Each structure stands twice: as C-alpha cells, then as structure tokens.
Amino acid sequence: MATEQDLAYLPLVEAARRIRDGEVTSRQLTEVALERAHRLEPQLNAFITLMDEAALADADAADRRRAAGGARPPLLGVPVALKDLYDTAGERTTAGARIYRDRVPARDSTVTARLRAAGAVIFGKNNMLEFAYGEVHPDYGPAHNPWNLAHSTGGSSSGTGAAVAAGIGQGNMGSDTGGSIRQPAAWCGIVGLKPTYGRVSRAGVVPLSWSLDHCGPMTRTVADCAAMLAAVAGCDPADPTAADRPVDDYVAALTGDLRGVRIARLADEARAATPETERATQAALAAMRAAGASVTELPWPDLDDGSVALMAILYAEASSFHEEWIRTRPGDYAEPTRARLEAGLRLPAIDYLRAQRVRAAVGRRYAELMTRFDLLVSPTGRGPAPRMGPPQDAPRTGGGDRLLGAIGWTGIFDLTGMPAVSVPSGFTADGLPLAVQIAGRPFAEGAVLRAAGVVEAAAGTLGRRPPLE
Amino acid sequence: MATEQDLAYLPLVEAARRIRDGEVTSRQLTEVALERAHRLEPQLNAFITLMDEAALADADAADRRRAAGGARPPLLGVPVALKDLYDTAGERTTAGARIYRDRVPARDSTVTARLRAAGAVIFGKNNMLEFAYGEVHPDYGPAHNPWNLAHSTGGSSSGTGAAVAAGIGQGNMGSDTGGSIRQPAAWCGIVGLKPTYGRVSRAGVVPLSWSLDHCGPMTRTVADCAAMLAAVAGCDPADPTAADRPVDDYVAALTGDLRGVRIARLADEARAATPETERATQAALAAMRAAGASVTELPWPDLDDGSVALMAILYAEASSFHEEWIRTRPGDYAEPTRARLEAGLRLPAIDYLRAQRVRAAVGRRYAELMTRFDLLVSPTGRGPAPRMGPPQDAPRTGGGDRLLGAIGWTGIFDLTGMPAVSVPSGFTADGLPLAVQIAGRPFAEGAVLRAAGVVEAAAGTLGRRPPLE
Numbered sequence: 001m002a003t004e005q006d007l008a009y010l011p012l013v014e015a016a017r018r019i020r021d022g023e024v025t026s027r028q029l030t031e032v033a034l035e036r037a038h039r040l041e042p043q044l045n046a047f048i049t050l051m052d053e054a055a056l057a058d059a060d061a062a063d064r065r066r067a068a069g070g071a072r073p074p075l076l077g078v079p080v081a082l083k084d085l086y087d088t089a090g091e092r093t094t095a096g097a098r099i100y101r102d103r104v105p106a107r108d109s110t111v112t113a114r115l116r117a118a119g120a121v122i123f124g125k126n127n128m129l130e131f132a133y134g135e136v137h138p139d140y141g142p143a144h145n146p147w148n149l150a151h152s153t154g155g156s157s158s159g160t161g162a163a164v165a166a167g168i169g170q171g172n173m174g175s176d177t178g179g180s181i182r183q184p185a186a187w188c189g190i191v192g193l194k195p196t197y198g199r200v201s202r203a204g205v206v207p208l209s210w211s212l213d214h215c216g217p218m219t220r221t222v223a224d225c226a227a228m229l230a231a232v233a234g235c236d237p238a239d240p241t242a243a244d245r246p247v248d249d250y251v252a253a254l255t256g257d258l259r260g261v262r263i264a265r266l267a268d269e270a271r272a273a274t275p276e277t278e279r280a281t282q283a284a285l286a287a288m289r290a291a292g293a294s295v296t297e298l299p300w301p302d303l304d305d306g307s308v309a310l311m312a313i314l315y316a317e318a319s320s321f322h323e324e325w326i327r328t329r330p331g332d333y334a335e336p337t338r339a340r341l342e343a344g345l346r347l348p349a350i351d352y353l354r355a356q357r358v359r360a361a362v363g364r365r366y367a368e369l370m371t372r373f374d375l376l377v378s379p380t381g382r383g384p385a386p387r388m389g390p391p392q393d394a395p396r397t398g399g400g401d402r403l404l405g406a407i408g409w410t411g412i413f414d415l416t417g418m419p420a421v422s423v424p425s426g427f428t429a430d431g432l433p434l435a436v437q438i439a440g441r442p443f444a445e446g447a448v449l450r451a452a453g454v455v456e457a458a459a460g461t462l463g464r465r466p467p468l469e
Numbered sequence: 470m471a472t473e474q475d476l477a478y479l480p481l482v483e484a485a486r487r488i489r490d491g492e493v494t495s496r497q498l499t500e501v502a503l504e505r506a507h508r509l510e511p512q513l514n515a516f517i518t519l520m521d522e523a524a525l526a527d528a529d530a531a532d533r534r535r536a537a538g539g540a541r542p543p544l545l546g547v548p549v550a551l552k553d554l555y556d557t558a559g560e561r562t563t564a565g566a567r568i569y570r571d572r573v574p575a576r577d578s579t580v581t582a583r584l585r586a587a588g589a590v591i592f593g594k595n596n597m598l599e600f601a602y603g604e605v606h607p608d609y610g611p612a613h614n615p616w617n618l619a620h621s622t623g624g625s626s627s628g629t630g631a632a633v634a635a636g637i638g639q640g641n642m643g644s645d646t647g648g649s650i651r652q653p654a655a656w657c658g659i660v661g662l663k664p665t666y667g668r669v670s671r672a673g674v675v676p677l678s679w680s681l682d683h684c685g686p687m688t689r690t691v692a693d694c695a696a697m698l699a700a701v702a703g704c705d706p707a708d709p710t711a712a713d714r715p716v717d718d719y720v721a722a723l724t725g726d727l728r729g730v731r732i733a734r735l736a737d738e739a740r741a742a743t744p745e746t747e748r749a750t751q752a753a754l755a756a757m758r759a760a761g762a763s764v765t766e767l768p769w770p771d772l773d774d775g776s777v778a779l780m781a782i783l784y785a786e787a788s789s790f791h792e793e794w795i796r797t798r799p800g801d802y803a804e805p806t807r808a809r810l811e812a813g814l815r816l817p818a819i820d821y822l823r824a825q826r827v828r829a830a831v832g833r834r835y836a837e838l839m840t841r842f843d844l845l846v847s848p849t850g851r852g853p854a855p856r857m858g859p860p861q862d863a864p865r866t867g868g869g870d871r872l873l874g875a876i877g878w879t880g881i882f883d884l885t886g887m888p889a890v891s892v893p894s895g896f897t898a899d900g901l902p903l904a905v906q907i908a909g910r911p912f913a914e915g916a917v918l919r920a921a922g923v924v925e926a927a928a929g930t931l932g933r934r935p936p937l938e
Contacts, residue, residue, distance in 0.1 A: 316819065316821075317822060320818070320819045320826075323819055323823075344818075345817065346817065347817065347818045348815065348816065348817060349784075349785035349788075349813075349816045349818045349820065349821035350788050350789045350813070350816075351818065352785075352821060352822070353785060353789035360709075
C-alpha cells in the first residue's frame with residue numbers, strides 16, 4: 001500500500017501509467033496534491049491560488065473518462081500546477097503582482113490548454129517574483145526552500161521550485177528570461193528545462209521581455225521533464241514567435257548513452273563556484289565521460305558582454321510592457337521593481353540596439369562553438385541556495401543592478417535562445433541541493449535531456465526528499 | 470545606323486541581346502555611357518565617381534569573352550551604375566558623405582558581385598543624399614532632374630534617378646528605406662522597384678536603418694527592372710536577413726494579362742494628389758481594368774500610425790549606426806542630418822519598441838488585406854517633382870521632421886516589407902513625369918511587375934526622352 005508521501009513524490013510518467021492501468025485514481029493523486037499544498041503552505045508559501053473545487057471536478061472527469069475506455073491522452077488525470085503567469089480561463093492569474101491581483105483571464109494560455117488537452121488536472125497557481133522581474137512583492141511574500149526553510153528558492157519561478165521539490169503535484173511549468181527556471185530548479189533540487197526560444201508557445205503568458213522569455217517544465221525527474229515538454233511544445237498560430245518545426249520524441253531521446261558526444265566544460269575565469277559545487281560538477285562530468293562523452297575545458301565566451309546586453313534588452317522590453325502602469329500606478333509595484341522599471345523608461349534606443357547587435361554577435365559565436373561541441377556544461381550557479389535576507393532595498397540600476405549577478409551563468413542561453421537544463425548533481429554537507437547546467441544546439445532538447453538523465457542517474461539524488469515531515 | 474542617343478536609351482534587355490548577337494559591342498555601349506555621363510555631369514551632378522578606365526577594361530574583357538564563345542551570362546557587357554552606397558572593391562564608396570569621402574572598400578557588395586557575375590560592366594557610382602538620410606551634403610551637392618533641371622530628382626537615390634532618366638547606362642541599383650527608390654523613380658520618370666524585405670542581399674551596402682533598408686533596381690523599363698532583379702535577388706550567407714527562398718522567373722512573369730487580379734485602390738482621405746496625378750492614376754487603373762483586373766477603392770489603412778512608427782525606427786537605427794561619428798565628428802555631417810542624428814541619440818528605447826509593436830500590428834493588418842486583394846495601387850506621390858529650393862535649414866525633429874512628409878505614400882511598404890514598384894503613368898502639362906505605385910504580397914515581385922508592365926504600355930511614356938540635347 002502506497003503511503004501518502006509515496007503518492008506525493010510519484011514521478012509524473014509513473015503517475016500517468018498508474019492512472020492508465022487503474023492502480024490509482026486521478027482523484028487520489030489530486031487530493032494528495034491539494035491536501036499537501038494546503039498543509040505545507042504556511043511553511044512554503046508556494047501557491048497564490050489553489051483550485052480545490054475545479055481540480056477535483058477535473059480529476060473525477062478524468063477518472064470517468066478512463067473508466068469509459070477509448071483514447072487516453074498521455075497525462076490523463078495527472079495533477080500539475082503552473083507558475084501564476086500562465087493564463088487560466090476564469091481563474092485569476094496574478095503574475096505575483098498587486099496590479100494583477102484581481103485579474104481573471106477569459107482564456108487559457110496555449111500551454112494551459114495543451115496540458116488540459118493532454119489530460120492533466122490543473123490544481124494550482126504558484127507564487128512567483130513580481131512580474132518575473134527579480135523581486136518579491138510584499139502582497140505575496142517569498143516562497144521558502146523545502147530543503148531548508150530559511151533559504152531562498154531562487155526565482156522568479158520560486159513557488160514552482162518549492163512545490164515541485166516538496167512533492168506537491170506531479171509537474172509544473174515555469175518561465176525563464178535570465179535563469180528563472182534553472183536557478184530555482186538548481187536551488188530546490190529539481191529538474192528545470194529552458195527550451196529553445198520558440199519551442200513552447202508564449203500566447204497567454206504574462207510577458208517580461210518578449211525577445212528573451214521562454215516557457216518550460218520544472219519536474220522532479222528528467223523523464224518527467226521530457227514528458228511535460230512533449231505535451232506543451234510546438235507551433236501555435238496565436239504566437240508568431242513559436243517555431244513552425246516538428247516536435248521531437250523527447251521521451252525516446254532519453255534512451256542510449258553519450259558515445260561520440262563532445263562536451264565543452266565552460267569555465268568562468270572571473271568567478272569561481274564553491275568547492276562543493278565544483279566537486280559535484282566534476283562528478284557529473286565524470287559520469288558523462290563514463291557514458292562515452294569526451295570533455296574539453298573551455299574559457300566561457302562572451303559571458304560579461306552577453307550579460308550586459310541581456311540586461312539592456314530586459315530593461316527596455318520590460319519597461320515598454322509596463323510603461324502605462326509605471327507612470328500611473330508606481331506605488332503598486334514592489335519598490336525595487338519600480339526603480340528598475342523607471343530606469344528602463346530612460347534607456348536610450350541606441351543602447352537597446354547596441355545590445356541587440358552584441359546579441360547577434362554572441363549568437364554567431366555560439367553557433368560556431370556548436371559546430372565543434374554538442375553540449376556545454378557548467379554548474380547552474382556558483383553555489384547552493386543562500387539564506388534569505390531581509391527585504392531588499394531598491395537595486396542600483398543598469399550595470400549595478402543585482403539582477404546582473406543573478407543571471408550569472410544562465411542568462412547567456414536566454415540571449416542565444418539555446419536549450420539549457422538544470423539537473424541535480426548532489427548535495428552540500430548541509431543538505432542543500434547542487435546542480436549542473438547542460439546546454440545544447442537549438443531544438444536539440446532531446447540531446448540535452450539525455451545527458452541530464454546520465455547526470456541524474458549518477459548523482460543518486462532521486463530518492464532523497466526534503467526534511468518537511 | 471543607331472545614333473548615340475539610340476544606344477544611350479537602349480533598354481537593358483535589348484542591349485544584352487544586341488551584344489550577345491554581335492550587333493553592338495560592350496565597348497561601344499560603355500563609351501556612350503561614360504561620354505554621356507561626363508558631358509551631362511555639369512547639368513545633372515548625377516555621379517560621384519566615374520570609373521572610365523576600369524569600365525572600359527571590363528567592357529573589352531566582355532567583348533573578348535563573347536568572341537571566345539562558351540557560356541554567356543545574361544547581362545554580358547551591359548553598362549550599369551550603382552548608387553554610391555554599394556561597396557565596390559578598390560573603388561571609393563562615399564554614401565554621399567564627407568565622413569566616407571576617402572573610403573575605399575576592399576570587397577564588392579553582394580549586389581556588385583552578382584552584377585559582375587551576370588556579366589555587367591560597372592562604370593560609375595551615383596550621387597545620393599548623405600547616408601541616404603534625406604539631405605544633400607554640400608560636398609556633393611544636389612542632382613538635377615533631367616526633365617527640368619530646376620526641379621528636384623527626389624531622393625535619396627537622386628543621382629541614380631537622374632542618370633537612368635538621362636540615358637546614362639542601361640540599369641542601376643538604388644536603395645529604399647522610406648521611399649528612396651520609388652520617389653526619385655517617380656519624379657524622374659523611370660521604373661523603380663523596392664523588392665520584398667530580404668529578397669536582395671544588403672551585405673556590403675552602407676546601412677541607414679537595417680530593419681527597413683531595401684536594395685532594388687531602377688531602370689527605364691519594366692522588363693529591364695525584372696532582368697536586373699533576376700540578376701541580384703536571392704539568399705546570401707553574408708546577409709542573415711536575406712531570404713532563403715527560391716528566386717522566381719521575373720521576366721517570364723511579365724507575360725499575360727491581369728484576369729482575376731483583385732486591385733485595391735488605396736485612398737488617403739487626409740491628403741489629395743494633384744489633379745494631373747489623379748487623372749494619370751485613373752488612366753493606369755483603367756488600363757489594368759481593361760487587362761482584366763477588378764478595382765475596389767479602399768481607405769488607406771494605418772498610414773499615419775505606420776509613418777510615425779517608421780520614423781521612430783529610422784531615427785533609432787540610424788543614430789545607432791552613426792553613434793560614434795555623431796559624437797566625435799558632428800561637423801562633418803550636413804547640418805540637418807546632424808540635427809536628426811542627435812535627436813535619434815535621445816530617443817528612448819520604449820519609443821522604439823512601441824514603434825516595433827505598431828509595425829507588427831500594421832503587418833498583420835496588411836497580411837489580412839492581402840487575403841482579399843492581390844495588388845494595392847496609389848499614386849507614388851502627391852505630385853510631380855517640385856522645384857529645388859534653397860539649401861534646407863535643420864529639420865524639426867520627430868513628428869515635425871519633414872522626412873515624415875517625404876515618406877508619404879511609400880514608407881508604409883518599407884514598414885511592412887511588401888514589394889512595391891513605381892512606374893511612369895504620364896506627364897504633366899509642363900512635361901514632368903507622373904507615376905503610380907503598385908504593391909503586392911511578400912515575394913510576389915512577378916505579379917507587381919506584370920501589372921506595372923500593363924501601366925507602362927498604356928501610358929505610352931517609353932519613347933519620351935528628357936529635353937537634354
């Protein structure tokens with residue numbers, strides 16, 4: 001007999017199989033997810049909205065559908081949640097912002113609709129940094145890291161990181177503009193994939209910076225990540241930036257070793273990882289080598305120029321979206337967000353265009369790099385989740401903005417649009433998760449996930465659960 | 470025996486045929502072009518550089534190549550010239566600017582190289598407005614309209630308009646960011662085609678505003694325009710914006726009538742054309758109707774919003790390219806250009822991004838329009854070439870910039886990237902050329918040129934030559 005915890009931590013693909021085979025019902029899993037979410041919410045603050053009634057009705061409908069026979073979509077009955085910037089028809093979508101506190105979209109985002117079409121039961125909307133722009137809004141407060149409640153989850157997909165790590169729901173979707181999927185995935189000990197720019201539709205997703213925004217899955221296992229991506233990827237008439245390109249079989253791509261795979265380990269000469277992070281990264285590289293890959297160490301190209309370019313693009317595009325509100329409702333933003341948005345209003349167009357030119361040059365350099373290497377590997381960040389500090393002061397803007405540090409080793413792949421996954425690589429002596437980042441060629445999500453699977457198997461992190469109960 | 474004038478005005482396709490058939494030599498035609506250019510230069514000021522020695526050597530090489538037999542490229546031996554912003558290896562390329570007075574590029578632009586590969590003899594570089602940005606630089610002075618030397622040629626492809634109209638060379642290439650091919654084509658009584666954005670490579674062409682710049686042919690006949698486009702169109706690894714899309718047979722596309730073609734006559738309710746312009750436009754529409762087309766009158770969508778958006782994009786992108794020089798060498802620019810570039814330095818990024826959003830919305834509206842219509846027709850401009858005024862003062866910048874008037878009815882198709890041709894539609898009582906503009910779907914240059922051929926035939930303008938001799 002499975003315990004409640006066993007059901008809670010059931011991988012998404014295993015949950016889907018058990019529902020299909022009648023070993024568990026959607027209602028059982030959805031009740032576990034909701035009960036757990038409510039019970040842990042005082043500690044985690046991981047949700048902005050829990051949709052008990054609608055989710056249980058959807059779960060019962062899924063169970064009836066299964067009982068009726070006929071076609072069964074791949075995620076039938078599986079409870080998943082969403083970062084609270086994916087529009088959900090008739091269910092409020094706040095983007096972690098006071099300005100959107102009462103916003104109830106009329107239609108589902110494309111991702112929401114595709115998850116529903118795949119049979120998933122959407123049970124909640126996760127806490128996040130305000131408008132995904134780096135800061136907690138006091139109306140919602142910070143999410144807490146399940147591995148140590150005094151530590152940060154990272155952001156901006158903060159509640160998603162906390163919920164998935166705490167075994168609340170079988171899968172989740174985050175968004176990533178400078179690292180907002182991969183940083184919380186790394187700090188919360190889960191898998192987070194930023195797919196290729198254009199691989200997943202952004203229609204109905206509250207934008208931060210449209211030339212940099214990516215939607216992607218956050219899950220407990222690499223296989224779950226592949227299954228979630230398969231459910232949501234693909235072109236979309238409602239999003240002209242969504243790529244009109246066939247979707248690979250990401251689950252099948254996980255099978256096999258890494259023979260012939262050429263890996264570049266990217267090394268940042270200006271910034272070192274913590275010794276524990278570096279050791280875990282070396283172990284991950286050793287596992288990939290053992291699976292047949294070759295590894296070459298390489299100085300990290302264009303890291304600083306790329307980060308500065310990303311910041312200029314982010315400032316301009318975010319302030320463009322927020323222009324009206326930042327002029328009329330500045331007090332409704334968290335103070336650091338307000339300061340950042342007002343600085344963005346003043347950014348000259350020539351700075352934005354210079355950044356786009358740098359971006360094009362960086363893109364050419366990485367395209368050249370990917371003719372010589374198949375994957376790029378680094379730690380996801382310099383160290384594990386830090387302790388949460390007191391509420392932050394206004395950031396110094398531009399080059400002094402602390403966001404520049406946060407985008408660290410992740411932002412470069414938002415800039416180039418290449419797929420990049422963060423996968424757990426071990427734990428610190430204090431029990432905090434560590435992670436590596438694996439990036440690949442545009443639309444080579446399968447190759448990236450296969451390598452992530454090798455790291456996941458070698459790291460032996462799958463069975464470990466945060467000390468919540 | 471052909472007179473010198475007959476050879477001068479020989480259409481490009483006819484010149485190519487006669488050279489191929491041995492009826493005339495490349496040297497003869499090239500000597501006519503050069504002699505004529507030198508003789509008329511005091512009146513027209515149409516050239517910045519004439520390449521006598523190199524051109525005659527190329528002409529002799531073409532004649533030897535013909536004599537030797539073997540493959541004969543389509544433009545073998547035909548003398549053509551280029552707006553002086555197409556790079557020519559070893560031959561200075563000034564862009565009509567003091568800043569580039571002594572600039573000698575090491576390599577040909579892609580267009581230059583393709584014309585050479587097609588066998589053309591490049592004999593000169595045409596006068597133009599400084600950096601194609603709307604103003605005459607005093608170092609080069611204005612070109613004069615061959616139909617009346619006291620009148621403007623239009624710009625920025627000013628020298629190209631004058632030279633082609635005056636029978637100097639068999640073809641030419643201009644560039645168009647807000648109307649810089651079509652306005653001088655209209656005012657000088659020649660054919661000017663702005664192809665689809667991405668149809669012709671811009672590698673090695675001095676940029677004005679890279680998201681708006683288009684390269685295209687300026688010729689005396691529609692058939693010549695099709696032949697020039699065929700020689701230069703196509704994808705180019707050196708220009709990532711060049712479309713990777715097969716090149717149609719534009720010459721073959723000229724054959725046939727307009728049965729089933731749905732034309733929208735676009736009407737600007739805020740600005741009227743002169744009565745003579747309107748009459749000539751009605752005659753052109755009647756000719757197209759007689760050839761089988763249907764014509765519907767339609768209010769012109771998004772004209773004002775589109776023009777303002779184009780100006781913001783132009784200001785930002787131009788000042789981005791010129792940033793270094795406008796800060797260090799402001800006195801080397803013509804005064805109105807300097808004022809415009811300095812205003813562009815101050816344009817906020819959010820204004821640029823708002824303009825790009827307007828552009829996207831306008832693009833969607835025109836895409837929808839082109840599901841109901843095949844061609845859009847209007848006068849190219851409100852009237853014939855005006856008298857040249859005294860040197861201009863600094864323009865009022867932004868919404869008050871006189872460029873906003875100049876982009877009038879042409880700029881909207883730079884914004885949407887649709888192909889648009891200006892074709893002569895008649896003459897005023899004072900002997901100044903009139904013209905209509907015909908725009909079509911992206912990459913439907915063939916359809917646009919076919920309709921232009923119908924107008925050309927009906928207008929009966931082909932035999933008429935400017936009163937120069």
